[in-house]
Amino acid sequence: MESIGENLREARHNKKVSLEDVSRATRIKMEILEQLESDEFDRLAAPAYTKGFLKLYAEYLGLDSQSIVDAYLKSQGGLRRQGLHVETEKAMRARKPRELQLPLRSVGLVVFGLTLAILVVVAGKSVFSHHGSPTAQTTTAATPSGTPKADFDAYYQPKPKPAPELVESAGPK
Numbered sequence: 785m786e787s788i789g790e791n792l793r794e795a796r797h798n799k800k801v802s803l804e805d806v807s808r809a810t811r812i813k814m815e816i817l818e819q820l821e822s823d824e825f826d827r828l829a830a831p832a833y834t835k836g837f838l839k840l841y842a843e844y845l846g847l848d849s850q851s852i853v854d855a856y857l858k859s860q861g862g863l864r865r866q867g868l869h870v871e872t873e874k875a876m877r878a879r880k881p882r883e884l885q886l887p888l889r890s891v892g893l894v895v896f897g898l899t900l901a902i903l904v905v906v907a908g909k910s911v912f913s914h915h916g917s918p919t920a921q922t923t924t925a926a927t928p929s930g931t932p933k934a935d936f937d938a939y940y941q942p943k944p945k946p947a948p949e950l951v952e953s954a955g956p957k
Contacts, residue, residue: 788838788855789823795845796821810840817841825860831872 786794796806807814816837819827828834835853842849861873 787823788852788859789821791847791852792841792845793821795842795847799845806841806844810844812837812840825856825872831860 796803803814803817806812806817816828819825820834820837820841825834828837835856838852838856839849842852857872
């Protein structure tokens with residue numbers, strides 16, 4: 785089975801045109817045409833551009849452009865979209881993982897260490913606060929079980945309203 789690049793190169797030779805002629809007619813740079821003919825798709829721009837270059841080049845050579853584009857997509861494992869970014873499956877697998885992705889074990893150790901540090905601080909604060917002030921224990925035990933009595937005056941005190949006056953109705957005379 786011939787590759788996409790071999791099909792393009794063979795069709796160009798059968799048409800008896802040079803890469804310079806193709807570049808002038810299609811306005812595709814020479815280096816891009818060379819990369820297409822050598823099947824170096826990963827060195828090209830985004831897959832959408834590569835599809836466009838292949839379609840334009842195949843149409844110029846009189847080939848079935850859709851079958852060339854389909855062969856390209858099949859050879860690359862199809863296209864994948866991540867947000868607005870589109871790339872081939874092959875490129876996604878070849879890409880190195882991000883440096884910010886941490887192994888689960890190290891994340892777990894960091895969370896465990898921070899939790900332990902917080903517990904030590906809380907326990908230390910609790911121990912030192914109970915030993916430092918003996919009055920804290922007596923004041924909590926002496927409070928009655930009823931509602932607490934406020935040792936201040938309320939901010940709002942309604943004014944007493946005068947009682948309404950009764951109006952005597954005039955009876956029969």
